[in-house]
Amino acid sequence: xxxxxxxxxxxxNGLMAGVMYSLVALGFVLIFKASGVFNYAQGVLALFAAxxxxxxxxxxxxxxxxxxxxxxxxxxxxxxxxxxxxAIALTAGIMVLLxxxxxxxxxxxxxxxxxxxxxxATIGLAYFLEGMGDVMWGADIKTLDxxxxxxxxxxxxxxxxxxxxxxxxxxxxxxxxxMIAALLVAxxxxxAQYTKQGRAMRAVADxxxxxxxxxxxxRFIWVMVWSIAGFVALVAGIMWGTKSxxxxxxxxxxxxxxxxxMLGGFTSIPGAIVxxxxxxxxxxxxxxxxxxxxxxxxxxxxxxxxxxxxxxxxPQGLFGERIIERV
Amino acid sequence: MFYREAGDFKTxxxxxxxxxxxxxxxWGYYVILAAAFLVVPIYIDAYWANAVLVPFxxxxxxxxxxxxxTGYAGQVSLGTGGFMAVGAxxxxxxxxxxxxxxxxxxILLAGGITAAVGVLFxxxxxxxxxxxxxxxxxxxxxxxxxxxxxVPWFYNYSxxxxxxxxxxxxxxxxxxxxxxxxxxxxxxxxxxLFVLAWAVRNLTRGTLGRKWxxxxxxxIAAEIIGVNPLTAKLSAFAVSSFLIGIAGALLFxxxxxxxxxxxxxxxNKSFLVLFxxxxxxxxxxxxxxxxxxxxxxxxxxxxxILVGSFGWPTNLAAHIELMIVGALIVFFLIVEPHGLARxxxxxxxxxxxxxxxx
Numbered sequence: 001x002x003x004x005x006x007x008x009x010x011x012x013n014g015l016m017a018g019v020m021y022s023l024v025a026l027g028f029v030l031i032f033k034a035s036g037v038f039n040y041a042q043g044v045l046a047l048f049a050a051x052x053x054x055x056x057x058x059x060x061x062x063x064x065x066x067x068x069x070x071x072x073x074x075x076x077x078x079x080x081x082x083x084x085x086x087a088i089a090l091t092a093g094i095m096v097l098l099x100x101x102x103x104x105x106x107x108x109x110x111x112x113x114x115x116x117x118x119x120x121a122t123i124g125l126a127y128f129l130e131g132m133g134d135v136m137w138g139a140d141i142k143t144l145d146x147x148x149x150x151x152x153x154x155x156x157x158x159x160x161x162x163x164x165x166x167x168x169x170x171x172x173x174x175x176x177x178x179m180i181a182a183l184l185v186a187x188x189x190x191x192a193q194y195t196k197q198g199r200a201m202r203a204v205a206d207x208x209x210x211x212x213x214x215x216x217x218x219r220f221i222w223v224m225v226w227s228i229a230g231f232v233a234l235v236a237g238i239m240w241g242t243k244s245x246x247x248x249x250x251x252x253x254x255x256x257x258x259x260x261x262m263l264g265g266f267t268s269i270p271g272a273i274v275x276x277x278x279x280x281x282x283x284x285x286x287x288x289x290x291x292x293x294x295x296x297x298x299x300x301x302x303x304x305x306x307x308x309x310x311x312x313x314x315p316q317g318l319f320g321e322r323i324i325e326r327v
Numbered sequence: 328m329f330y331r332e333a334g335d336f337k338t339x340x341x342x343x344x345x346x347x348x349x350x351x352x353x354w355g356y357y358v359i360l361a362a363a364f365l366v367v368p369i370y371i372d373a374y375w376a377n378a379v380l381v382p383f384x385x386x387x388x389x390x391x392x393x394x395x396x397t398g399y400a401g402q403v404s405l406g407t408g409g410f411m412a413v414g415a416x417x418x419x420x421x422x423x424x425x426x427x428x429x430x431x432x433x434i435l436l437a438g439g440i441t442a443a444v445g446v447l448f449x450x451x452x453x454x455x456x457x458x459x460x461x462x463x464x465x466x467x468x469x470x471x472x473x474x475x476x477x478v479p480w481f482y483n484y485s486x487x488x489x490x491x492x493x494x495x496x497x498x499x500x501x502x503x504x505x506x507x508x509x510x511x512x513x514x515x516x517x518x519x520l521f522v523l524a525w526a527v528r529n530l531t532r533g534t535l536g537r538k539w540x541x542x543x544x545x546x547i548a549a550e551i552i553g554v555n556p557l558t559a560k561l562s563a564f565a566v567s568s569f570l571i572g573i574a575g576a577l578l579f580x581x582x583x584x585x586x587x588x589x590x591x592x593x594x595n596k597s598f599l600v601l602f603x604x605x606x607x608x609x610x611x612x613x614x615x616x617x618x619x620x621x622x623x624x625x626x627x628x629x630x631x632i633l634v635g636s637f638g639w640p641t642n643l644a645a646h647i648e649l650m651i652v653g654a655l656i657v658f659f660l661i662v663e664p665h666g667l668a669r670x671x672x673x674x675x676x677x678x679x680x681x682x683x684x685x
Binding site for chain 2: 038105109110116125134258259261262296312315
């Protein structure tokens with residue numbers, strides 16, 4: 001019985017980890033649908049957003065290390081702190097600016113290239129942003145606190161202890177993250193379905209040329225989609241950053257989002273969510289049951305191997321559109 | 328004025344199909360070979376060997392390997408680091424289990440083992456294509472590195488979890504272990520690179536190479552004209568992994584001396600080698616060399632300028648290096664998707680007309 005409760009707890013924690021993966025995967029799907037770009041840099045965007053947020057919040061001087069090295073000064077902080085809400089708004093603004101720059105400097109020049117070239121370009125972009133984030137804000141591990149509740153939820157523990165005789169340990173942050181992610185998904189779906197811009201976005205996703213011919217500006221849509229993806233990255237960055245500190249490993253979470261996408265299918269928003277949940281639960285349960293037998297740390301590779309095995313049987317993923325090839 | 332084919336008559340198909348059809352190119356190639364084998368080993372010192380030449384030679388092998396798979400056969404792989412780890416751990420197990428056998432045989436066997444592993448992970452490529460495959464090869468990367476970290480048999484139950492290369496000799500000279508001299512390191516890597524590059528060049532212009540390129544350009548069309556995708560794709564995986572395995576074995580045994588799977592063969596290695604072939608040129612032997620040279624030299628150069636001349640802290644220089652590498656990748660993809668190899672080709676075209684362009 002206890003074993004079962006343990007497993008249930010692991011399952012719930014897996015679900016919540018899965019929500020986090022879905023959050024990153026969502027950014028991928030948005031960009032992929034609208035511009036056909038498989039954006040490897042999504043995870044680094046999250047890292048960059050989190051770094052910028054911490055930097056603004058704590059009043060760090062951007063490029064302080066570079067300026068110090070060049071001019072021999074000793075700058076670090078402006079000496080003020082910015083309230084969380086304002087800092088988040090400012091960071092969102094920076095992400096929009098970044099989206100604009102990416103469109104202007106990179107994507108615009110690569111229109112019509114093969115998908116794999118675009119993918120490699122985003123790998124380059126990821127390296128650039130990673131370096132820039134470190135040069136701008138320093139590479140040390142930072143703690144991020146925007147006032148989200150943390151720690152083990154007492155209410156859940158006492159409630160389940162009363163009902164089942166077994167107290168479930170759930171992190172309050174995870175519960176909040178799940179709710180915020182659900183809200184975000186609902187908002188995105190509503191945006192895509194019911195607003196003018198959302199409709200334009202779906203039109204672009206369906207057919208670039210047809211969309212262009214009815215007067216939709218491709219460039220505007222792309223900047224908009226990258227901005228939204230930047231915003232999603234910001235949310236993901238806040239969640240992961242609060243959970244485990246703002247550090248380089250944050251960008252590796254993006255890599256985890258790749259098998260999530262493979263599983264769910266690249267073009268499907270529900271797919272990203274379901275894929276994330278499957279991977280999250282799967283890797284937690286696998287680690288719980290099989291992990292101890294083979295030495296642990298199976299979370300490093302389980303998601304990829306699962307996606308690999310799955311793809312062999314269904315190459316387009318769970319909800320992806322069927323791949324039709326012609327000569 | 329000097330660089331042209333005028334007066335360079337060919338009377339057989341064999342002459343016409345050779346790798347360097349222009350006489351000046353051929354002589355240049357012989358001169359470079361002679362210098363690399365005879366002159367450089369006399370003057371090489373530990374700094375040049377460790378910082379520039381040995382890593383260049385080893386990464387050139389790895390880049391050649393990945394170029395076979397990605398550049399010629401069109402299968403994008405992000406598992407290079409994992410396959411290099413297979414080569415390194417295989418050579419380590421062979422060296423410690425059979426000390427009396429020559430290290431050269433061990434390195435070749437390590438390549439063979441890696442080829443087998445590569446074929447295994449290449450099997451899904453028959454169903455999965457494009458960047459789906461790229462992500463699927465990540466499974467190889469993470470699973471293999473995890474395996475070498477978690478199963479103590481692979482590192483002979485050493486306390487640190489690291490593998491350390493014992494001293495092995497070729498013709499009486501130590502080529503691995505702490506007492507290895509700079510020329511010995513350099514020469515063993517050079518010999519492997521020379522033989523492998525020669526082999527790859529000849530493979531890629533034979534039947535096998537043409538099959539690979541047909542698969543790359545469009546696999547369904549290739550299948551219709553009679554190329555068997557199973558053998559073509561798997562042979563590309565096998566040849567590529569063989570080279571990458573040898574590169575991994577040399578990287579561990581000759582260059583690093585001691586290695587830890589996570590640090591030496593992480594995901595960053597995969598990207599590094601991928602960048603080499605993007606910058607150098609996909610589907611080009613010269614491109615593999617150029618890309619490896621570029622990405623080995625760039626950090627050394629930047630470090631000398633930023634840390635040496637400006638006196639900036641090392642970690643800042645490392646971050647700026649990341650930015651520059653990233654920006655260069657994007658720049659190359661926008662301006663010249665065929666890489667340095669294409670630039671070199673354009674230079675040669677210009678040179679043929681110079682100084683009378685009409």
